[in-house]
Amino acid sequence: MKVTMKEVAKKAGVGVGTVSRVLNNGSVKASTRQKVEKVIEELDYQPDFYARGLKTNQTFSVALILPSVWHPFFSEFAFYVENSLESRNYKLYLCNSSGNAEKEHEYIQMVKQNKVDGIIGITYSNIDKYISSNLPFVSIDRYFTEDVVYVAADSEAGGRLAARELEKRGCQQLAYIGGYQETPNETKNRLKYFELECQRLGISVKSLNMLEPLTDVSKHIKQFLLDNPEIDGIFTINDSMAYDVIGVAEALGRKIPSELQIIGFDGERTREGAPYQVSTIAQPIREMAEMAVTLLIDVIAGKTVEKRTVLPIKFAEGGTTKVI
Amino acid sequence: MKVTMKEVAKKAGVGVGTVSRVLNNGSVKASTRQKVEKVIEELDYQPDFYARGLKTNQTFSVALILPSVWHPFFSEFAFYVENSLESRNYKLYLCNSSGNAEKEHEYIQMVKQNKVDGIIGITYSNIDKYISSNLPFVSIDRYFTEDVVYVAADSEAGGRLAARELEKRGCQQLAYIGGYQETPNETKNRLKYFELECQRLGISVKSLNMLEPLTDVSKHIKQFLLDNPEIDGIFTINDSMAYDVIGVAEALGRKIPSELQIIGFDGERTREGAPYQVSTIAQPIREMAEMAVTLLIDVIAGKTVEKRTVLPIKFAEGGTTKVI
DNA sequence: CTGTTAGCGCTTTCAT
DNA sequence: ATGAAAGCGCTAACAG
Numbered sequence: 001m002k003v004t005m006k007e008v009a010k011k012a013g014v015g016v017g018t019v020s021r022v023l024n025n026g027s028v029k030a031s032t033r034q035k036v037e038k039v040i041e042e043l044d045y046q047p048d049f050y051a052r053g054l055k056t057n058q059t060f061s062v063a064l065i066l067p068s069v070w071h072p073f074f075s076e077f078a079f080y081v082e083n084s085l086e087s088r089n090y091k092l093y094l095c096n097s098s099g100n101a102e103k104e105h106e107y108i109q110m111v112k113q114n115k116v117d118g119i120i121g122i123t124y125s126n127i128d129k130y131i132s133s134n135l136p137f138v139s140i141d142r143y144f145t146e147d148v149v150y151v152a153a154d155s156e157a158g159g160r161l162a163a164r165e166l167e168k169r170g171c172q173q174l175a176y177i178g179g180y181q182e183t184p185n186e187t188k189n190r191l192k193y194f195e196l197e198c199q200r201l202g203i204s205v206k207s208l209n210m211l212e213p214l215t216d217v218s219k220h221i222k223q224f225l226l227d228n229p230e231i232d233g234i235f236t237i238n239d240s241m242a243y244d245v246i247g248v249a250e251a252l253g254r255k256i257p258s259e260l261q262i263i264g265f266d267g268e269r270t271r272e273g274a275p276y277q278v279s280t281i282a283q284p285i286r287e288m289a290e291m292a293v294t295l296l297i298d299v300i301a302g303k304t305v306e307k308r309t310v311l312p313i314k315f316a317e318g319g320t321t322k323v324i
Numbered sequence: 325m326k327v328t329m330k331e332v333a334k335k336a337g338v339g340v341g342t343v344s345r346v347l348n349n350g351s352v353k354a355s356t357r358q359k360v361e362k363v364i365e366e367l368d369y370q371p372d373f374y375a376r377g378l379k380t381n382q383t384f385s386v387a388l389i390l391p392s393v394w395h396p397f398f399s400e401f402a403f404y405v406e407n408s409l410e411s412r413n414y415k416l417y418l419c420n421s422s423g424n425a426e427k428e429h430e431y432i433q434m435v436k437q438n439k440v441d442g443i444i445g446i447t448y449s450n451i452d453k454y455i456s457s458n459l460p461f462v463s464i465d466r467y468f469t470e471d472v473v474y475v476a477a478d479s480e481a482g483g484r485l486a487a488r489e490l491e492k493r494g495c496q497q498l499a500y501i502g503g504y505q506e507t508p509n510e511t512k513n514r515l516k517y518f519e520l521e522c523q524r525l526g527i528s529v530k531s532l533n534m535l536e537p538l539t540d541v542s543k544h545i546k547q548f549l550l551d552n553p554e555i556d557g558i559f560t561i562n563d564s565m566a567y568d569v570i571g572v573a574e575a576l577g578r579k580i581p582s583e584l585q586i587i588g589f590d591g592e593r594t595r596e597g598a599p600y601q602v603s604t605i606a607q608p609i610r611e612m613a614e615m616a617v618t619l620l621i622d623v624i625a626g627k628t629v630e631k632r633t634v635l636p637i638k639f640a641e642g643g644t645t646k647v648i
Numbered sequence: 649c650t651g652t653t654a655g656c657g658c659t660t661t662c663a664t
Numbered sequence: 665a666t667g668a669a670a671g672c673g674c675t676a677a678c679a680g
Contacts, residue, residue: 004673015651020675029649046436050377051673054656059374061417069393070403071595079394082420086427091439093385094418096406103410114657115373115415240595270594271395271564328657339667344659353665375657378672438673652679657672664667 003045012039023047057114062296063093063107065121070096072268073239073285074122077140079272080289081120088297090117101125111135118296124181138296140288142185149299151292151309152186153283158313159193162235162263162281165315167201169261169322171233174198176207177221177245178237179214187237190265190281194235206231217241221248232260239264242278246320262320276318284311327369336363347371381438386620387417387431389445394420396592397563397609398446401464403596404613405444412621414441425449435459442620448505462620464612466509473623475616475633476510477607482637483517486559486587486605489639491525493585493646495557498522500531501545501569502561503538511561514589514605518559530555541565545572556584563588566602570644586644600642608635 009016012035021028022036039045053059064081066074082092093116095107104123108130110116118136131137133147141152166174176191191207198205208224210217221244225231236242242264246256254260257279267282269275276282291309298305317323333340336359345352346360363369377383388405390398406416417440419431428447432454434440442460455461457471465476490498500515515531522529532548534541545568549555560566566588570580578584581603591606593599600606615633622629641647 017652018650027649046433048378048673049434049437049439050374050383053374054372054378055675068403068596069406070400072396075399076394078418079392079420082393082418092418094402094406094416096403109370110373112370113373272392342666351665372657379659
């Protein structure tokens with residue numbers, strides 16, 4: 001039924017060790033190698049990964065934990081993670097955690113269970129106690145401790161850039177709209193530095209910062225907009241929130257971008273080659289994914305890596321800001 | 325370093341067989357079970373999946389092959405596949421094939437390599453020679469042979485429904501725009517039955533059917549629209565094509581939906597809870613994913629399953645058709 | 649350069 | 665009900 005190395009060895013008239021060496025590029029005489037390779041071909045032999053993994057404690061698999069792959073930002077990220085893993089001969093386990101700490105923990109266990117070699121995680125729940133420096137883990141956008149490797153887009157520069165881009169387009173009264181969780185993460189800097197830059201520019205700034213999980217978002221946004229009719233430029237924590245704001249603003253009869261300009265954050269695109277749907281501070285999603293993979297593979301290999309990697313953002317035009 | 329079953333057995337004063345039985349719900353005296361479970365807890369013992377897999381030839385992993393997860397339709401599908409796999413304690417390997425037969429083959433090999441138990445595939449390339457009835461494989465939207473299990477949305481009903489919905493909204497001159505590949509698949513029926521239904525309704529219908537891979541799509545669409553200015557209702561092979569058509573039509577100054585109505589196919593939504601972006605024939609993505617998982621797990625378990633499952637579609641309003 | 653052999657950690661008879 | 669023991673298919677150390 002299933003072809004094993006033993007059968008290959010027998011048919012080729014060599015020992016199993018030799019077959020193993022052929023597979024793993026050990027030193028084998030050219031003629032022997034050929035002979036073995038021919039038999040492998042004939043028998044269509046495929047090495048059993050689980051047997052190999054049991055011996056070597058290497059699975060060549062990595063798990064990616066994210067809230068949901070059904071989301072433009074995360075699906076693009078997952079796409080690039082899988083791509084760069086592929087080029088290194090690693091496979092990807094996908095986990096939609098929905099922010100469920102339980103499920104995130106389950107995947108983290110997989111490295112102890114020798115089911116994956118490491119993990120890339122975009123997590124917002126409280127799983128700090130499971131994460132330690134000896135776990136091969138690369139965190140995206142979320143800071144755990146000194147020792148946990150993490151990769152993020154430059155929220156400070158992003159917050160500042162959003163303020164400048166709005167100011168450049170003539171906005172006089174800015175605002176920030178976003179949500180937050182208890183756990184510390186990069187996204188909080190979007191608000192912080194946006195406000196600082198507004199101050200530096202001498203522009204007034206208000207903010208609507210809601211504790212997650214969010215409920216009645218539209219209602220709160222509406223109230224905020226009604227309470228502050230003078231606002232002509234809004235920076236949102238992410239593109240998703242920008243869509244919400246657009247929906248409410250249009251329902252209120254505000255013209256975008258002529259009366260009200262909006263800049264999101266993330267740089268969501270629904271598929272490869274698609275345009276940005278809102279003006280946004282775009283994260284370098286592909287670079288972040290590739291960096292995360294590179295770092296994780298290095299960590300798995302036992303190398304010492306840079307703990308903190310911050311990648312540059314850029315402003316991207318998406319129709320919700322004036323063209324200048 | 326790593327806790328093994330042997331250490332658990334020793335510390336609990338039992339044999340390894342007993343520990344194994346505790347883990348696998350074998351018959352163990354209650355008191356023994358408690359004792360063992362306590363030690364497992366204390367030592368934070370985690371069974372090694374690769375050792376288990378080697379013995380049992382079961383990996384509790386499934387691979388999902390799709391063109392790209394960075395796409396609303398596929399990412400929603402992947403989301404639901406992972407969700408329903410999760411509820412059955414299976415894990416998901418994700419493969420973005422980009423239609424690369426080579427890479428698809430690589431993943432198909434993984435079942436021979438004992439790395440996954442089975443595969444769910446949305447594939448359009450020529451991999452027929454790798455697919456056989458004794459491979460645990462569930463195909464989505466693509467018909468291989470009698471023996472290969474497949475799940476699809478009802479394209480016949482979808483094509484017909486699109487025609488009726490357009491007719492109902494007053495369209496007099498319909499058209500179909502889409503692409504096709506050499507390999508046979510469900511999507512070809514979208515055109516076929518759309519045309520048949522138009523005939524039945526006595527409505528004129530034209531079509532622009534382009535061989536993939538598509539190049540200069542916009543140019544072709546533009547020419548088609550210019551050549552046939554009387555067209556007031558278009559059915560596209562999928563939502564993606566609908567966006568392309570909208571772009572061209574608007575550039576040509578056609579008002580949507582007042583002058584030109586468009587119905588896509590797929591029912592793409594960019595994230596959970598998001599609205600449809602175009603009027604569309606929506607596939608029951610969640611149900612398809614769940615059905616695919618159920619079928620695959622049954623196949624893996626050696627059960628005989630229904631080879632052909634066709635799930636119902638529905639019309640979904642998305643702003644590119646008149647409200648009636 | 650290559651054959652032999654001892655496990656990797658687990659499940660599963662086989663006795664008891 | 666449970667301990668002992670035989671492998672699952674592979675890698676790697678060892679001896680030649």
